[in-house]
Amino acid sequence: MTSSLTYSNAELLAILRDTRSVAMVGASPKWNRPSSFAMKYLQEKGYRVIPINPGHAGKEILGETVYASLADIPDSFDMVDIFRNSEAAGPIVDEAIAVAKEKGIKVIWMQLGVINQAAAERAEAAGLTVVMDRCPKIEFGRLHSELSWGGFNSGIISAKRRRVRL
Amino acid sequence: MTTDDPFKRGNRDFGFETRMIHAGTQPEPVTGARQTPIFQNTSYVFHDADHAASLFNLQTFGFIYSRLTNPTVAALEERLANLEGGRGGTCCASGHAAQILAFFALMEPGDRFIASTRLYGGSITQLGKTFKKFDWQADFVDVDDPAAVRRALTPKTKAIFVESLANPGGVVSDLEALAAVAREAEIPLIVDNTMATPYLCRPFDWGADIVVHSTTKFLSGNGTSVGGAVIDSGRFDWAAGGKFPGLGAPEPAYHGLNFQETFGDMAFTMQAHAVGLRDLGATMAPMNAFLTLLGTETLSLRMERHCANAKQVAEFLEGHPQVAWVSCAALASSPYHALAQKYLPLGAGSVFTLGLKGGYAAGVKMVEACELLSHLANIGDVRSLILHPASTTHRQLNEAQLAAAGAGPEVVRLSIGLETVDDIIADLDQALAAAASAT
Ligand SMILES: Cc1ncc(COP(=O)(O)O)c(C=O)c1O
Numbered sequence: 128m129t130s131s132l133t134y135s136n137a138e139l140l141a142i143l144r145d146t147r148s149v150a151m152v153g154a155s156p157k158w159n160r161p162s163s164f165a166m167k168y169l170q171e172k173g174y175r176v177i178p179i180n181p182g183h184a185g186k187e188i189l190g191e192t193v194y195a196s197l198a199d200i201p202d203s204f205d206m207v208d209i210f211r212n213s214e215a216a217g218p219i220v221d222e223a224i225a226v227a228k229e230k231g232i233k234v235i236w237m238q239l240g241v242i243n244q245a246a247a248e249r250a251e252a253a254g255l256t257v258v259m260d261r262c263p264k265i266e267f268g269r270l271h272s273e274l275s276w277g278g279f280n281s282g283i284i285s286a287k288r289r290r291v292r293l
Numbered sequence: 294m295t296t297d298d299p300f301k302r303g304n305r306d307f308g309f310e311t312r313m314i315h316a317g318t319q320p321e322p323v324t325g326a327r328q329t330p331i332f333q334n335t336s337y338v339f340h341d342a343d344h345a346a347s348l349f350n351l352q353t354f355g356f357i358y359s360r361l362t363n364p365t366v367a368a369l370e371e372r373l374a375n376l377e378g379g380r381g382g383t384c385c386a387s388g389h390a391a392q393i394l395a396f397f398a399l400m401e402p403g404d405r406f407i408a409s410t411r412l413y414g415g416s417i418t419q420l421g422k423t424f425k426k427f428d429w430q431a432d433f434v435d436v437d438d439p440a441a442v443r444r445a446l447t448p449k450t451k452a453i454f455v456e457s458l459a460n461p462g463g464v465v466s467d468l469e470a471l472a473a474v475a476r477e478a479e480i481p482l483i484v485d486n487t488m489a490t491p492y493l494c495r496p497f498d499w500g501a502d503i504v505v506h507s508t509t510k511f512l513s514g515n516g517t518s519v520g521g522a523v524i525d526s527g528r529f530d531w532a533a534g535g536k537f538p539g540l541g542a543p544e545p546a547y548h549g550l551n552f553q554e555t556f557g558d559m560a561f562t563m564q565a566h567a568v569g570l571r572d573l574g575a576t577m578a579p580m581n582a583f584l585t586l587l588g589t590e591t592l593s594l595r596m597e598r599h600c601a602n603a604k605q606v607a608e609f610l611e612g613h614p615q616v617a618w619v620s621c622a623a624l625a626s627s628p629y630h631a632l633a634q635k636y637l638p639l640g641a642g643s644v645f646t647l648g649l650k651g652g653y654a655a656g657v658k659m660v661e662a663c664e665l666l667s668h669l670a671n672i673g674d675v676r677s678l679i680l681h682p683a684s685t686t687h688r689q690l691n692e693a694q695l696a697a698a699g700a701g702p703e704v705v706r707l708s709i710g711l712e713t714v715d716d717i718i719a720d721l722d723q724a725l726a727a728a729a730s731a732t
Contacts, residue, residue: 158350159548161555167352171344239557265559273354275317276362278370278562279381284307284315289322 132242132260136283139266142234142256146205147174149236149263150197152219153210154178156188162210163189165238165264172267177204197222203231208263213243220246224253238262309376309492313592317371331583332364351550351567361566365579369586373512373522374562376491376589377504380527381562383570384520384582388487388507389419390575391521392454395483395505397573398539398564399451402428406452407445409436410697413460414687416485417698420454435697439470446478451536453480457496458488458637460672461682461699461706462645463620465632472500479534487511488644488672492596493637502529503561510673514588514595518581523565527558540564546572595675595711600640602717603709609718610647615655615725620699621645643709644672646682646699653702655728656681660705662727665712665720677710677717679724 149169154176155162166176166189177200178188184195194200197207197219207223209216216237223232235250237243237259247257268274269281272289307315318329337356339345347353356362370382385391396406408420410433420431434445436455453475455466468484475482481502486494490511496504506512508520532541532553540560543549546568552560570576600623607621619626622633623641633641649655659679660668666679670686680686682700695701709717 159550159555161557164352164555167347171347171353268354272319272322275371276354276356276364276367277381277559277566278362278367278374278383279559280316280371280374280379282375283319284311285319286315286327288320288325291322 134258134261136270139258139261140270142206142236142258143263143267143270146234148177148202148204149174149206149208150177150179150200150204151208151210152179152197154180154188154193155210156180156183156186156193161238161262165208165210165262168264169267175204176208177202197230197232198226200230203229205231206234206236206263207232208236208238209241210238211241213237213241216241216243217246220250224250224255227253227255234258236261236263239265310593312375313372313492314590316375317368318586329365329368329583329586331579332359333579334363335359351547351555351563359579360574360576361570363576363579363582365586366577366582369508369577369582369589370522372586372589373491373506373508374524376592377486377524378491378495378497378526379504379524380558382522382524383562383565384508384522384577385570386521386575386577387519388485388505388509388521389415390573391505391507391523392416392419392485393573393575394521394565394569395503395523396424396429396452397569398561399481399537400427400429401538403430403449404428404451405430405432405447405449406454407432407434407436407442407450408453409455409459409466410434410694411436411459411464411699412454412456412485413487414682414690414698414700416456417694418689433697436466436471439467439474442471442474443477446474450478451480452483453478454483454485456485456488457494458622458633458642458644459699460488460644461687461704462488462642463622463627463629464699465622465629465636465641467632468494468496468499468501468636475502476500479536481529488642489637490592490596492593493600493639493642497526497528499636502526508585509671511596511599512588512592512673513581513585514591514673514675515584516671516674516676518584520577520581520585525561525565527561529561531560539568544568596640598711599643599709602711602714603643603645603707604640605714606707606709606717606721607645610721613722613725615650615729617648617650617703619645619647644706645709646704646706648701648703649705649728651703651728651731653683654731656703656705657684658731659724659728662724663720664723665716666707666724672706672708674708675711677712677720678708680706680708682706 181195374382484496504524604623622629687700
């Protein structure tokens with residue numbers, strides 16, 4: 128069975144609602160890299176983002192300590208967000224499967240352009256939810272009308288009044 | 294590779310009529326207002342200094358200042374992007390502003406682009422004369438011949454620009470063939486879709502990369518609001534060939550941000566707001582965005598009637614003894630009829646031209662004799678409009694350009710509105726009689 132590349136709004140909303148902490152593999156210390164944009168945005172939305180980058184282990188990115196691997200993170204976390212290429216995603220997924228129980232990992236999320244079917248199937252077989260070829264920042268923004276503020280086509284058609292926390 | 298349609302994202306594929314009413318305009322969440330509020334407002338309060346910094350760095354979505362983005366304008370941008378099947382939209386002060394904004398993202402001084410010889414006369418002047426002042430050089434080519442377009446390409450050529458259905462009318466561009474030429478040359482095809490609207494033609498379906506609109510016309514529909522829009526398909530990789538440093542290389546005007554790398558398929562629309570509108574300043578007013586949103590809510594109904602009325606009027610004129618020819622792609626006699634059936638299957642628009650046997654003098658007399666049709670320089674209004682291009686909109690052009698643009702001295706342009714079609718025909722009939730007695 129191949130892992131699907133289509134995700135309904137409801138599925139993605141549920142993932143983004145139930146996730147509180149994200150290990151970001153490939154997080155960059157440079158402010159103008161895409162991973163930094165995503166990390167800063169997710170932090171502003173209330174997520175804890177834990178950067179993983181072996182080259183910068185022990186340093187800080189956006190106020191969070193950088194770890195060399197998922198196993199090194201002392202706390203538990205809900206999601207692994209992979210900012211590496213499709214091939215490199217394979218071993219990262221295997222590492223996530225290995226520590227999934229211990230760390231409480233429920234979701235593997237691969238960034239835009241990152242697709243690894245074999246790894247996705249292994250993760251799903253291990254009971255994890257997989258999203259590929261998406262950016263959680265863009266999906267959060269799209270599903271909460273913020274992408275629309277920039278003139279982007281969110282694809283959302285709804286006459287429901289969205290609940291806002293005031 | 295992605296296998297799904299990125300704009301559906303696994304959700305229901307709503308019809309055009311549903312999207313023209315709902316896209317971009319969910320109920321306003323704070324108050325529940327169902328119609329889109331007019332945010333008549335210049336500036337937006339920051340939560341704190343860090344929030345302000347994130348907004349200015351483009352790290353978060355949100356509003357800073359209405360020269361860049363405004364909630365009412367954004368609603369129209371999303372609606373138009375959705376109707377065209379694009380990734381994002383940028384609205385601006387006019388159709389001409391949209392053309393500057395589109396080229397500004399692509400061009401460096403010394404660059405060239407290919408433009409159709411058959412464009413709205415104002416566009417020929419803007420692209421051919423005014424763009425020169427930015428050192429952007431237009432090469433005008435008869436785009437009916439894709440081989441001629443290919444021959445006109447140079448290493449400095451950065452885009453091909455055409456109108457889907459050309460103003461003053463009757464000419465349909467072979468978008469699929471032109472998109473193939475653009476793709477080979479690794480440059481974008483830009484299509485002005487003003488005359489067709491996304492209801493009649495969707496250039497992205499045929500391989501275009503960018504669509505521009507004068508929203509002044511059919512989209513707003515009632516002749517209330519001058520405006521423009523640039524819609525990006527999100528499909529062009531601006532970094533790949535190294536030809537578009539403003540989008541695909543570190544941008545000095547945005548502290549070294551590489552828009553393609555950071556925003557992927559959102560790069561063009563981000564740049565068009567963050568650099569284009571910021572520095573060119575040709576912003577759409579929120580009131581105009583609101584009026585244009587109202588217009589789009591009835592777009593399909595209006596376009597159906599515009600097309601039906603226009604076809605009937607064209608058929609009447611084609612049989613009239615004072616009329617030498619009618620250039621309307623809806624007519625079976627048109628050399629563009631086959632292209633119209635391919636690209637405009639729901640109708641060939643409502644703007645077209647006719648040639649009077651009585652020449653320039655008859656043209657002037659005919660427009661002056663109309664009682665119901667308004668003599669003015671616009672198209673795409675619910676009211677029927679009439680114009681003699683050679684003495685008005687196209688008077689900046691020389692004789693060769695007039696002929697190439699289909700706007701010679703004997704030419705009258707009509708934009709057929711939504712009045713009772715028999716009344717439109719009766720008015721034209723009496724005006725033609727008056728023109729005949731004058732010559
Ligand atoms: C096909 C076309 N493109 C562009 C324009 C320019 O638009 P605006 O007048 O909104 O600047 C016009 C206006 O007549 C037009 O007809």
